[in-house]
Amino acid sequence: MSHWEPKIVSFLCNWCSYGAADLAGVSRMEYPPNIRVIRIPCTGRMSAKFILAAFRQGADGVWVSG
């Protein structure tokens, strides 16, 4: 398990968190590359089915932000 790295699927709101993730890049911040971002129009669009589907695909964590 020493080399185990989690896989994180994140759902980011187009209007806030997705923009914040862009700004993190503009500010040249660094974070681990384990995350895969899916842009959604609003967290209102979020469905429990998406979270379950992500876990079924082997995600170790799901992050919804908006």
Place this chain on the structure above:
Amino acid sequence: MISPKLVEVGRHINIELMTCSEVESVEGESGNFEVTLVNHPRYIDLAKCTGCGECALHCPVTAVDSFNMGLDDRKATYIDYAQAVPLAFTIDTDTCIGCGKCETKCMAQAIRFDDKERKTTLNVGSIILSPGSQGFDPSGLEYLGYGKYANVITSLEFERILSASGPYSGHLMRPLDRREPAKIAWFQCIGSRDLSEGANKYCSSVCCMYAIKESVIAKEHAGSDLDCAIFYMDMRTPGKDFEKYYNDARDKHGIRFIKSRVHTIDPVPGTGDLEVRYVTDGGEMNSEIFNLVVLSVGLQTSPDVIRLANRLGIELTRGNFCKTETFEPVATSKQGIFVCGAFQGPKDIPQSVVDSSAAAAAAGEILSTARNTLTRSKEIVPEINVINERPRIGVFVCRCGINIAGVVDVPSVTEYAATLPYVDFATENLYTCSQDTQEIITQIIKEKNLNRVVVASCTPKTHEALFQETLINAGLNKYLFEMCNIRNQDSWVHKNNPELATEKAKDLVRMSVTRVALMEPLKEAELEVNQTTMVLGGGISGMAAARSLARQGYETHIIEKSDRLGGQALNLFQTPEGEDIREKVSLYIDDINNNEKIHVHLNTTITRVDGFVGNFESELYSKNEKQILKHGVAVLATGASELKPVEYNYGKDPRIITNLDLDKKFIQKDPMLKNLTSAVFIQCVGSREPQRPYCSRVCCAHSIQSALELKRRHPDLNVFILYRDIRTYGEHEYLYQKARKTGIIFIKFSLDNKPEVTLQEDQLRVGVRDHILNRPLEISADLVILASAIVPNGDEKLANFFKVPTNNDGFFVEKHAKLGPSEFATDGVFLCGLAHYPKPIDESIAQGLAAASRAVTLLSRKNIFMSGTVAMTDPAYCSSCGVCISICPYSAPSFIPDDDRFFPGRAQINPVLCKGCGLCVASCRSGAIHLKGFDNDQIFAQIFSVNEVI
């Protein structure tokens, strides 16, 4: 917050940005000006620079970062900040050593060392001046030690320190030793409300609020243990919701507010700390040690702008702001030249935005006959039908100079993309966003017969619209596109991990490819905008809106519930500048009545509103008659009125009156005003109280103006003004100074120690505790004037008709407190005047113009296209539960009428009102709603392809 606005302006087809330019001269007249500009060299080709920053990375020169207020360094090749528009670098020739390194490193070949100063002339019909203001330089005020002690900084420097993109990356530190301060002091009115040489006499309007904001944010950064103290003369928070913010800062965040002016700052040797000495209101000497001192510097017009105004022949005020009239708040002294922002007077963002829209309306009134004669529009390329065709995807991977390619192995990502299902073509570009690449992409789409496109580059937030335009030019529906963010969310944040960054880029490209394969061409609902407008309320701001709309060529109906136009302005006597208000209002009313495009409906109310943006249908009710009015937009200017006080014995004696009662006496030349010996004004009657926590904004200036008028008539009259904070913001401060000079006596009281008005044997007595002597005082008065609050004519029915919200105080809630003050979140509905918040006449008129201006942006398009990413129902699956209808913030879903032939009672969604948030889709328990462009299968496709096994 302003970034999207910047991008919108930068990309607008009919806005030409001329940077590094100054106005040299203006010849001609309103409607036909010739403007000569001096264009200073940028030394970098704006058309070629992609803003990648490679030039600055290699520049060997270190220069002072003026954008970060000198707290940081930058290179000689620089850009002010990462979101700047245009996103292009410039070379600062004062520090550049001419080594040429940037030229060799720039792959876009944008460096132009031979760039020269040029002159250009423009032919324009009207001009808007928005040169802004600069912060007051406190180095002249020696006692503050600014420039001498490193830990005495200006508020502007503190703003940069708090900023995440500032000199300390948002970490709260003091400049001297980069230590985190534990105690910070703010000094208010630095360079403002100051009669000494070199300072400004006016109030800068914005500093109280920004100091509170800075202290609250500082506590957010450093934790609640941070001790913040604000030293002030009067706290001036008269803006919408500002008083609540002030109260919360004091009560919830524990910010200390100390009413005092600091007279001495001494360094504490060896610590970098500062000892602050001040005298309290009660005359007590105090001292306290702080780690950091922030000077709340005021706003002033820069000498460059004063020179510009002189060149243009524009009159300035005493405080060097642009001179305007109360009833023409955005017109300069020169016809055809308008003004907005802090050059018109010191003001905050919401007021600046109101002014800017107002100036646009005023400029548009002159130009309305020439509307659309010089505008450019896009060429329409016929759309290729791709339905039922197998996806043929093209993938364009961007190197972004070395921004992406320096970390991510772009060739291997491109190679990988080519292996993905349905990908017919994959290539890499040096800069996918450059103009020539757009033409190449268009050609490739046509040659390879592609029907879906993926661009793997930066962020869709800034570049999606650009690439979608390229698709349109190639004849593809713009929704057959997907952007894959491998720069901002990959190469830039994983630069020390190139291998995993490349893996991530491949994953992201795969997710985008599977998603775009499922995208379908979407149709954007087209909507015709009815060119008739309706203004609700015939007060001064409603009339201003209506007149501007009519002058810009639109049929306008004013709906007024009373029997005359003019509203509250008819009850007012004089402006703070001493102009006769009723005279000016009657001229305004004549103007309205003589305008054949304006139809006035008096004694009329609204009983029903149907429809939505562009196509409203309102039922007007007057004298038992009903009439239907069809209109494209609505402006709500329903106003407010004076609160009838319930305290201070109001109503029990004819000598206890309100400010409006006094105005009435002035207007009617009431003999009662003749034999007076003593008059007492009491401020904040019903305002800034727990049950009505807002400040009514206009009362301080109004009371002082009336007090001066009484004093003018009877120089021997004793006039007292009992106040909590005097809020004569901006250049109204001169009134306050004049009042003090004239001998009007100001006595401060606090909320827990309010004055008392008593009647003793026909004698009016006002008891108050004097704040300096700290002793009770009794004044016998012939007249007590109550500065009563302004309360909105809250009409819940109307708010429901137009589906617009009101706040706890009953005022309408605008789209955005800062950037959208004159419009509602509901499309096609606008607001202005007192219904928005209490404000004086000039601001009411400016907002009336602003509402008209915002409305015209919609009206002038005649047809509008809504977004294609909207929700739609599949009525066969709908269970008529109504969740979507109750949950939608935009009122887009409704039930299909019962008498409809198909699916009566099931839900339907109006694509015109839908904003595509997807709330209804996620809430629908029957799975009957689909969000086009973000449907389940498209999002699932992305989730399923997170791992390579598809």
